[in-house]
Amino acid sequence: MYIAFANDSDYEYISSHDRHIPENLISDKIKRKEFYILRDGDEANIGWMRFGYFWDNIPFMNLIWIDEPHRGKGAGAEVVHFWEEQMKQKGFNMVMTSTQADEEAQHFYRKLGYIDAGCLILDTQPLEILLTKKLDLTV
Numbered sequence: 001m002y003i004a005f006a007n008d009s010d011y012e013y014i015s016s017h018d019r020h021i022p023e024n025l026i027s028d029k030i031k032r033k034e035f036y037i038l039r040d041g042d043e044a045n046i047g048w049m050r051f052g053y054f055w056d057n058i059p060f061m062n063l064i065w066i067d068e069p070h071r072g073k074g075a076g077a078e079v080v081h082f083w084e085e086q087m088k089q090k091g092f093n094m095v096m097t098s099t100q101a102d103e104e105a106q107h108f109y110r111k112l113g114y115i116d117a118g119c120l121i122l123d124t125q126p127l128e129i130l131l132t133k134k135l136d137l138t139v
Contacts, residue, residue, distance in 0.1 A: 001038055001039065001040060001041075001046070001075055001078060002038070002039045002040075002041075002043070003036050003037070003038055003039075003078070003079055003082045004036065004037055004039070005030075005033045005035065005036060005037070006030050006035035006036065006037040006048060007030065007037075008027075008030060010030065010035070010037045010045070010048070011026060011027060011030065013037075013045045013048070014026055014030075014035060014037075014048050014050075014065075017048075017065050018048075018050065018063065018065065020062075020063060021050075029050060029052070034050060034051050034052055035048055035049070035050050036048060036049045036079055036082065036083065038066070038075055038078075038079055040070070045067075046066065046067050046069075046070040046075060047064065047065050047066035047067055047070060047075055047076075047079070048064075048065050049061065049063070049064045049065075049079045049080075049083060050062045050063045051083065054096050058092070058094060058095070058096050059083075059087045059092050059094075059095045059096070060095070060096045060097065060098075061080070061083060061095065061096070061097040062097075064076050064079060064080070076108065077108075077112060080112055081112075083095075084133070084135060087135060088135045088136075088137055091137070092135060093134060093135050093137055094132055094133065094134050094135060095132070095133050095135060096117070096130065096131065096132050096133075097109055097114065097130075097131050098120075098128050098129060098130045098131060099128070099129055099131070100125065100126045100127065100128055100129070101119075101126045101127040101128070101129055102126045106129055106131070109131050110131070112133070113133050114131035114132065114133045115131060115132060115133070116129060116130070116131060117130045117131060117132040118130045
């Protein structure tokens with residue numbers, strides 16, 4: 001698998017799957033290098049990861065999308081580790097993410113070393129679990 005920053009040519013692929021942010025923000029985040037694109041050995045898109053910054057200073061993984069045929073094969077864990085390494089290189093010592101309490105993703109993140117750090121109660125949605133992970137900058 002190959003991981004790189006998404007570029008303008010990836011917009012259609014990303015926007016066809018990301019229904020959680022307005023389409024105009026997708027272009028902005030691509031320009032700010034806040035999307036990674038995942039490709040297989042044939043250079044075909046198989047997924048992406050979007051992130052931002054909590055309180056403008058803590059890297060926050062917003063969403064991972066892996067195309068159905070490629071799920072459960074390690075692509076999600078690989079992009080998370082890649083992102084964590086990128087954040088370490090930028091000097092960040094902690095990263096965050098979240099998931100709803102009724103989603104299986106919470107178990108995925110805990111297996112990767114993320115710990116529960118709190119929660120949000122939103123009007124019409126299940127409890128949102130906040131998770132953090134400390135990054136070892138000495139390695």
